[in-house]
Amino acid sequence: MRVGDIATGRxxxxxxxxxxxxxxxxxxxxxxLHKHLxxxxxxxxxxxxxxxxxxxxxxxxLNALKFVFPTALPGGVYASMHAGLHWQKAAIxxxxxxxxxxx
Amino acid sequence: xxxxxxACRVGSGAxxxxxxxxxxxxxxxxxxxxTIALECLAERTLVPAIKARTDNPHxxxxxxxxxxxxxxxxxxxxxxxxxxxxxxAANPVAAGEAITKxxxxxxxxxxxxxxxxxxxxxxxxxxxxxxxxxxxxLIGAHAYLGCKKISQALEEGAHVVVTGRVADSALFxxxxxxxxxxxxxALAGALTVGHLxxxxxxxxxxxxxxxxxxxxxxxxxxxxYAQLGYPLAKVYADGTxxxxxxxxxxxxxxxxxCTLQLxxxxxxxxxxxxxxxxxxxSNIKFESIGRNTIRMTGAKSKxxxxxxxxxxxxxxxxxLVDIEIGFAGEGALARAxxxxxxxxxxLNNWAPDTISIDVVGLNSVLxxxxxxxxxxxxxxRVHISAQCETAMDAQSVEDEIYSLTLSGPAGGCSVRSExxxxxxxxxxxxxxxxxxxxxxxxxx
Numbered sequence: 295m296r297v298g299d300i301a302t303g304r305x306x307x308x309x310x311x312x313x314x315x316x317x318x319x320x321x322x323x324x325x326x327l328h329k330h331l332x333x334x335x336x337x338x339x340x341x342x343x344x345x346x347x348x349x350x351x352x353x354x355x356l357n358a359l360k361f362v363f364p365t366a367l368p369g370g371v372y373a374s375m376h377a378g379l380h381w382q383k384a385a386i387x388x389x390x391x392x393x394x395x396x397x
Numbered sequence: 398x399x400x401x402x403x404a405c406r407v408g409s410g411a412x413x414x415x416x417x418x419x420x421x422x423x424x425x426x427x428x429x430x431x432t433i434a435l436e437c438l439a440e441r442t443l444v445p446a447i448k449a450r451t452d453n454p455h456x457x458x459x460x461x462x463x464x465x466x467x468x469x470x471x472x473x474x475x476x477x478x479x480x481x482x483x484x485x486a487a488n489p490v491a492a493g494e495a496i497t498k499x500x501x502x503x504x505x506x507x508x509x510x511x512x513x514x515x516x517x518x519x520x521x522x523x524x525x526x527x528x529x530x531x532x533x534x535l536i537g538a539h540a541y542l543g544c545k546k547i548s549q550a551l552e553e554g555a556h557v558v559v560t561g562r563v564a565d566s567a568l569f570x571x572x573x574x575x576x577x578x579x580x581x582x583a584l585a586g587a588l589t590v591g592h593l594x595x596x597x598x599x600x601x602x603x604x605x606x607x608x609x610x611x612x613x614x615x616x617x618x619x620x621x622y623a624q625l626g627y628p629l630a631k632v633y634a635d636g637t638x639x640x641x642x643x644x645x646x647x648x649x650x651x652x653x654x655c656t657l658q659l660x661x662x663x664x665x666x667x668x669x670x671x672x673x674x675x676x677x678x679s680n681i682k683f684e685s686i687g688r689n690t691i692r693m694t695g696a697k698s699k700x701x702x703x704x705x706x707x708x709x710x711x712x713x714x715x716x717l718v719d720i721e722i723g724f725a726g727e728g729a730l731a732r733a734x735x736x737x738x739x740x741x742x743x744l745n746n747w748a749p750d751t752i753s754i755d756v757v758g759l760n761s762v763l764x765x766x767x768x769x770x771x772x773x774x775x776x777x778r779v780h781i782s783a784q785c786e787t788a789m790d791a792q793s794v795e796d797e798i799y800s801l802t803l804s805g806p807a808g809g810c811s812v813r814s815e816x817x818x819x820x821x822x823x824x825x826x827x828x829x830x831x832x833x834x835x836x837x838x839x840x841x
Contacts, residue, residue: 302608302653306662309822315660317653319608343766353666355680356656362664370822372441375753375782377721377761383604384762391768 298390301327305386312344312366314386317358324357330394336361340388361389399692401635404576404587407569408629410469411435411482412597414442418465420597420627420646425472427643430629432551432572433473435482436565436595437461440822443562444710446487447537457488458559462495467503470496473556474505481547481568485559487537490514490837492559500841508557508841511550515834516542516562518707518827525707525825533713533821540705540832543672544588547571550836562708564671566591573632581698585676586636589696592669592676593628593640593658600628600658601642602649614649621647641690652683655691659683668699670706672829675699705832707825716816718791720798721757721778723811732806733758733777739805740781743797751784752794778811784819791816 297316300323306313316331318324333348346363353360371379408430410421414437425433437459450457459465462484473480485492493512500508518525518540525538542560544567550558552575560568569591570584577583593600603625607613617625626646631639640655642648659678663669666678680695724733733756740754757778760767781798785791801809 298608300608302606302657304604304657304661308662308664309824311664313662313664315657317656317660340766343764349664351664351666353656353660353679355682356652356659358656358660358666360660360664360666372817372820373717375717375784376764377719377755377757377778377780377782381762387763388766 303386312363399633401633404573409594432479434568437484458492459484480557497839510557511555512837513560527825533711537710544571548574565595569594583636585698586696650689655683704826709823711821713819720814730773735806
């Protein structure tokens with residue numbers, strides 16, 4: 295199952311910090327993502343494209359999870375070594391495109 | 398609808414310095430709002446403004462001020478709608494004078510403009526606690542001010558309030574502030590509305606891909622995006638609010654778009670820190686009460702933050718270069734991959750963490766986690782970014798790309814090269830009581 299089949303999301307940032315939000319379609323999808331997307335799992339999942347610890351925040355009332363990567367964008371937007379500025383606006387697809395086994 | 402009395406009707410006219418100008422004009426002309434707030438100042442937008450002010454004491458505000466306000470001021474004057482914006486950037490007082498001059502030129506008489514001064518804490522830098530030691534040259538330091546003085550200006554009759562660095566949410570919460578109940582949770586609600594509105598079209602269907610499911614809205618067309626309505630809110634005295642978009646404007650306002658914007662860039666949703674309050678979003682609820690209308694309830698205060706945040710701008714020597722060369726036609730993929738390898742041979746003396754070589758169209762955005770491509774892309778661009786100590790180093794990297802046109806795989810084309818200074822934004826903290834702020838008035 296693709297994460298993006300049961301959730302949508304958005305990328306944000308502040309300085310060195312990458313901040314990803316996922317919102318599930320319903321409570322069951324939220325529970326599924328909550329179970330599978332542990333901080334350790336997500337940290338491994340995005341490595342080596344992102345080299346950072348992950349802090350996860352839960353907002354069950356809104357079926358939402360947040361994943362905050364404190365050292366993913368060293369030096370911030372203008373120090374990026376990617377082509378152009380603001381590559382991180384697409385970083386949510388690290389999560390949305392991830393395939394996992396819902397069992 | 399809330400049973401609580403209406404505190405204000407506020408619209409979102411811009412979410413960044415370069416945002417569209419027409420959505421704000423449409424909101425004001427609708428008569429549906431009493432105040433339009435425009436967020437026009439990203440962290441780094443302050444840097445060119447600081448430099449402009451150094452060269453000319455009457456400059457240093459948003460260079461788009463005249464273009465943005467020329468259509469907005471007459472519409473706001475006609476509809477008795479107030480304007481709040483941070484387009485004062487590094488020089489809000491000069492911005493206030495410029496707005497008064499512009500209004501005079503536009504034939505608007507008796508308009509009162511208040512400029513909020515005090516966010517520039519460069520002179521107070523000894524009192525700032527930085528999160529890391531400063532290793533380069535500090536060129537500016539600005540504290541994030543709250544909504545109290547902006548609210549005061551509006552209550553004292555300002556038609557326009559112009560600021561420098563304030564919390565984005567403060568711009569939108571200010572018109573409600575004086576009309577809220579005394580509960581801290583009411584202000585928490587107004588600040589939450591501010592956070593929802595501060596990114597303009599990102600609340601109303603922009604930067605949003607709906608997902609499958611029973612509640613999936615119809616997708617926005619190119620024409621819808623081109624004419625996207627920006628959000629507005631009715632904020633009630635208890636801090637609850639109805640969030641919507643003009644009835645005749647394209648957009649999506651539903652529980653998902655509101656949730657995405659609520660959580661955007663806040664890190665810990667139980668501790669959204671603003672200069673006015675720490676807000677807890679844990680119990681926020683979004684309930685549909687009509688087409689494209691969401692009722693927001695449940696914001697809670699977690700008390701005053703101990704300090705104000707400060708953004709410091711630190712210049713470092715050297716440059717970051719960002720260069721690309723294109724390949725097209727049959728075999729473009731093989732030639733682009735080959736060219737990237739040529740560059741890896743030619744630049745193998747660079748430390749790995751100071752240079753990045755990849756291919757736009759394959760892996761320049763998501764890097765090692767890009768999906769495998771399906772079929773051969775027919776046009777690609779080979780990209781290098783490099784951290785260069787000197788302008789000569791930057792030139793040598795650019796020259797290596799250009800040399801591919803004569804000595805690399807066939808058809809290297811469409812070279813684009815950018816070079817930017819190395820600038821760090823450093824966070825710091827300062828006691829709020831150390832940062833005096835005042836309103837400077839002018840009138841057309």
